[in-house]
Amino acid sequence: MENRANYPFKFYTRLTLPQLTGAYALNLKELLGGIKKSDDPIIYYHTHHYLIQHRYHIPSSPNDFAYWITERLGEDLLGEEISSLDFFNCKTLDEYKDEIIDKITAFMSENKKTKNVEMGGRFNFMRAITFIMNTGKEAYTLKEFVDILRHITVFSIYYHFFESHVRLRSAELNDFSLWIKDEIKLPELADKIANLDPYTLTIEKFKEDIIKLTENYI
Amino acid sequence: MNSINDYTDIVGFETIEEIKKIGSYLSGKIIQNINSTPVGGGVAEILGRMVPLMKEVGVDARWDFIKGGERFFEVTKKMHNSLHGMKEDITEDDFRHFLDVTDENLREMNLYGDIICIHDPQPIGLVKIKNNNNHKDKKFIWRCHIDLSSANVKTFNFLKKFIEKYDYSVFSSPLFAKKLKIPQILISPSIDPLSDKNKDLPQQTINDVLEKFGIDPEKKTITQVSRFDRLKDPLGVIDVYRLVKKHVDCQLVLAGGGATDDPEGIEVFNEVVAKAGGDKDIHVFKLPPASNIEINALQRASTVVLQKSIKEGFGLTVSEALWKSKPVVASAVGGIPLQITHRHSGLLSRTTEGTALYVKQLIQNPEYAKQLGENGHEHVKRNFLITRHLRDYILLFLKTGFKEDTVYL
Numbered sequence: 076m077e078n079r080a081n082y083p084f085k086f087y088t089r090l091t092l093p094q095l096t097g098a099y100a101l102n103l104k105e106l107l108g109g110i111k112k113s114d115d116p117i118i119y120y121h122t123h124h125y126l127i128q129h130r131y132h133i134p135s136s137p138n139d140f141a142y143w144i145t146e147r148l149g150e151d152l153l154g155e156e157i158s159s160l161d162f163f164n165c166k167t168l169d170e171y172k173d174e175i176i177d178k179i180t181a182f183m184s185e186n187k188k189t190k191n192v193e194m195g196g197r198f199n200f201m202r203a204i205t206f207i208m209n210t211g212k213e214a215y216t217l218k219e220f221v222d223i224l225r226h227i228t229v230f231s232i233y234y235h236f237f238e239s240h241v242r243l244r245s246a247e248l249n250d251f252s253l254w255i256k257d258e259i260k261l262p263e264l265a266d267k268i269a270n271l272d273p274y275t276l277t278i279e280k281f282k283e284d285i286i287k288l289t290e291n292y293i
Numbered sequence: 294m295n296s297i298n299d300y301t302d303i304v305g306f307e308t309i310e311e312i313k314k315i316g317s318y319l320s321g322k323i324i325q326n327i328n329s330t331p332v333g334g335g336v337a338e339i340l341g342r343m344v345p346l347m348k349e350v351g352v353d354a355r356w357d358f359i360k361g362g363e364r365f366f367e368v369t370k371k372m373h374n375s376l377h378g379m380k381e382d383i384t385e386d387d388f389r390h391f392l393d394v395t396d397e398n399l400r401e402m403n404l405y406g407d408i409i410c411i412h413d414p415q416p417i418g419l420v421k422i423k424n425n426n427n428h429k430d431k432k433f434i435w436r437c438h439i440d441l442s443s444a445n446v447k448t449f450n451f452l453k454k455f456i457e458k459y460d461y462s463v464f465s466s467p468l469f470a471k472k473l474k475i476p477q478i479l480i481s482p483s484i485d486p487l488s489d490k491n492k493d494l495p496q497q498t499i500n501d502v503l504e505k506f507g508i509d510p511e512k513k514t515i516t517q518v519s520r521f522d523r524l525k526d527p528l529g530v531i532d533v534y535r536l537v538k539k540h541v542d543c544q545l546v547l548a549g550g551g552a553t554d555d556p557e558g559i560e561v562f563n564e565v566v567a568k569a570g571g572d573k574d575i576h577v578f579k580l581p582p583a584s585n586i587e588i589n590a591l592q593r594a595s596t597v598v599l600q601k602s603i604k605e606g607f608g609l610t611v612s613e614a615l616w617k618s619k620p621v622v623a624s625a626v627g628g629i630p631l632q633i634t635h636r637h638s639g640l641l642s643r644t645t646e647g648t649a650l651y652v653k654q655l656i657q658n659p660e661y662a663k664q665l666g667e668n669g670h671e672h673v674k675r676n677f678l679i680t681r682h683l684r685d686y687i688l689l690f691l692k693t694g695f696k697e698d699t700v701y702l
Contacts, residue, residue, distance in 0.1 A: 088311060090315070090684065090688055091688075092479075092685060092688045092692065095470040095478070095479055097470055097471070097477065116698065195442070195468060195626070199468070201467065201479070202698070204688070204692055205699045205700065206315070206688055206692075206700045206702055207699065207700070207701050207702065208315065210311075211314075226306070226307050227307055228307045228311055
């Protein structure tokens, strides 16, 4: 008999509008200065928006800082170091930001000269205005859950995996895993979903993987 | 006219459902769009599609235009060029005429919207009415479709007095943003995949268009579709063609329409015809506004599509070509780098010689060209279709009712 939750999983979605801050960098020193001044929404935007923007391929540098350092400044080593920072090893966005700052500072302290780019190649610091909306869809069973998953946008997947768990750091696990563990009583499935690495998949593939994992338990 | 539901096959039912849901939150609000021309140019084209779709998802969107005589549009064309960094002699008398026409429009127009979205510099001065008591509760948005990154300081400062009276500004690329006291939102423009200009065409229609224009269907074809405007560098395109032609037999198609607010077009067209010099493999067409099927067919029949702009707003013709899975070589200006990741979804060039090199590479390596075109199609599908654009506008209109950066609907 399939487990039925006391509390349904309510599907929300998250849409964003990018906002330009007007701040920009033309070289590594200015980038470092800009990162130091950036608040959480700016750091979050530059390390996560690619997941939604590049939904069909995995970009070589999975955050804007690494991409700019590699593609515009031509500093492959530093770009790779920043690309490979594991966000899940950090408890807060501040900690993640500090790791980025440390990597750039260490690189610069070796007196390596890096180039200035033209205005057209500048790094633009941005943030996002976030809109959160209840889709009105609810699931009481795992079957209902996966049926809805198949028909919701990747923005909803993004919301439930990243919003409370990653952006706000207000929950230990992503929403899917929490509900599956607490309400459906399937901690193993909850863990499997929690262990997926969304930073090395496209969000569409990530959605498919969650569906496939869940189907195995129905 | 297509219904919002017609896009389901392209973007998915869930995306359409989401747009309808956010649209419902604008119930009771009137969104008044204002620009300078009902026909010609990218802005009129987008509004012509967007406004009916907004209405269909429950947003009461309207579209009005300002009036301006020949002199006014000559002045605004000079302002446009100057904002793109070109040298223009804009006199104090020109600025005064601009303000006079703005005042005339303010007297004649009814600014009835709850949210008033002004497009580009021509109607920018209408925001003056915001100081009027009857309009204090209205929200004003300035939607800038052009590249301000090299804007002439004098012209920009003239406009800045108006821009900073708005509640929000909207730009098409991060590079166009300026230091402003008001929030700057990034909204990329879009193409309509179901419009006559972008929908799938039967091969017979493509063949008929080629026959009508006397284009050889067997010969490799380089195409640039753009207004006859110096900023699109049509003369440079002929230079590229001649460099390619030395090594690869090909033909060139230069096709474009004209906007009613672009008096310079005829002059540039004549220069292009003169430079073509009777070469039978150079086809230059000045197309009337209703030539969308022809443009669609010309793009689909191309081996390589060019967009050799010197300056560009966003460069929607790039997305149009990518949507048709065509390999594109385009200048790395304006919004074009947002549409093309170099060597992944197209090729970005900076010089005439570099452009010619890339065109030769694509013509001679069809598999590589095919891969770039397919990647470009996928990128446009997810980021530059009208459904994403519609969603972004609705979100912006919703934002005008909230102060917080996280809005719970």
